[in-house]
Amino acid sequence: xxxxxxxxxxxxxxxxxxxxxxxxxxxxxxxxxxxxxxxxxxxxxxxxxxxxxxxxxxxxxxxxxxxxxxxxxxxxxxxxxxxxxxxxxxxxxxxxxxxxxxxxxxxxxxxxxxxxxxxxxxxxxxxxxxxxxxxxxxxxxxxxxxxxxxxxxxxxxxxxxxxxxxxxxxxxxxxxxxxxxxxxxxxxxxxxxxxxxxxxxxxx
Amino acid sequence: xxxxxxxxxxxxxxxxxxxxxxxxxxxxxxxxxxxxxxxxxxxxxxxxxxxxxxxxxxxxxxxxxxxxxxxxxxx
Numbered sequence: 001x002x003x004x005x006x007x008x009x010x011x012x013x014x015x016x017x018x019x020x021x022x023x024x025x026x027x028x029x030x031x032x033x034x035x036x037x038x039x040x041x042x043x044x045x046x047x048x049x050x051x052x053x054x055x056x057x058x059x060x061x062x063x064x065x066x067x068x069x070x071x072x073x074x075x076x077x078x079x080x081x082x083x084x085x086x087x088x089x090x091x092x093x094x095x096x097x098x099x100x101x102x103x104x105x106x107x108x109x110x111x112x113x114x115x116x117x118x119x120x121x122x123x124x125x126x127x128x129x130x131x132x133x134x135x136x137x138x139x140x141x142x143x144x145x146x147x148x149x150x151x152x153x154x155x156x157x158x159x160x161x162x163x164x165x166x167x168x169x170x171x172x173x174x175x176x177x178x179x180x181x182x183x184x185x186x187x188x189x190x191x192x193x194x195x196x197x198x199x200x201x202x203x204x
Numbered sequence: 205x206x207x208x209x210x211x212x213x214x215x216x217x218x219x220x221x222x223x224x225x226x227x228x229x230x231x232x233x234x235x236x237x238x239x240x241x242x243x244x245x246x247x248x249x250x251x252x253x254x255x256x257x258x259x260x261x262x263x264x265x266x267x268x269x270x271x272x273x274x275x276x277x278x279x
Contacts, residue, residue, distance in 0.1 A: 039257075058218070058219050061219060061223055062219040062222060062223070065219070065222050065223050065225075065226040065254070065258075066254065066257040066258060067257070067258055143217055144215040144216045144217040144220070144243075144244075145217045145218075145220075146216075146217075146219075146220050151219075154223055
């Protein structure tokens with residue numbers, strides 16, 4: 001009978017066509033899924049100084065503005081960034097040769113001077129850090145850069161998720177009352193699955 | 205160019221112009237246009253990237269003296 005070979009022939013043609021089309025369709029579907037998926041970012045914030053407070057909050061608030069899902073895990077000194085009052089964050093030029101020491105006031109020629117103050121003076125003069133911090137705060141203001149409190153508020157407003165490391169809270173003798181409300185207290189096992197699914201994962 | 209709302213981001217630095225723009229866009233209806241004026245030179249690249257990521261169309265981007273002007277249409 002002639003019917004069986006014809007069916008076998010059609011089957012073979014169909015199979016061949018499917019094999020040709022399938023990879024294309026699959027690739028297209030994957031690409032569409034990728035494009036429709038919002039971006040995501042997971043950050044570990046480990047520093048508690050005024051200068052290092054900026055990167056996590058700038059990136060988190062901006063990513064949230066781009067429509068991304070963002071989580072920041074605050075651990076060790078990074079916990080300072082979650083205290084109710086962040087106006088006492090300090091910056092230290094001591095042992096930080098990359099930090100320019102310029103005055104935020106006076107005539108232009110004066111503001112342009114980079115004061116090269118030896119470490120031994122920075123370490124020996126009482127209140128040097130406080131003065132450096134005040135100058136930094138003034139520079140921030142002069143340049144229209146947001147305060148940490150403002151960036152933190154904008155991040156929270158945009159649904160950035162803040163997670164505080166419970167282990168560090170215990171280690172440093174903090175209590176949950178020291179921190180702003182709305183935090184999750186958790187550990188590494190909470191952060192890792194989030195980081196695994198994030199497009200961008202950063203340690204700061 | 206016609207616009208429905210204006211955002212004065214002069215004197216603000218990264219990332220505030222973007223964050224304020226995002227907020228202002230949220231107050232507009234789809235298809236309405238936001239005019240943004242900024243002084244941050246980084247905002248030129250940043251607004252282009254913001255538009256690409258969010259799907260809000262950047263209709264125009266121009267520099268006038270030391271100011272930058274953007275027209276963005278809400279998605």
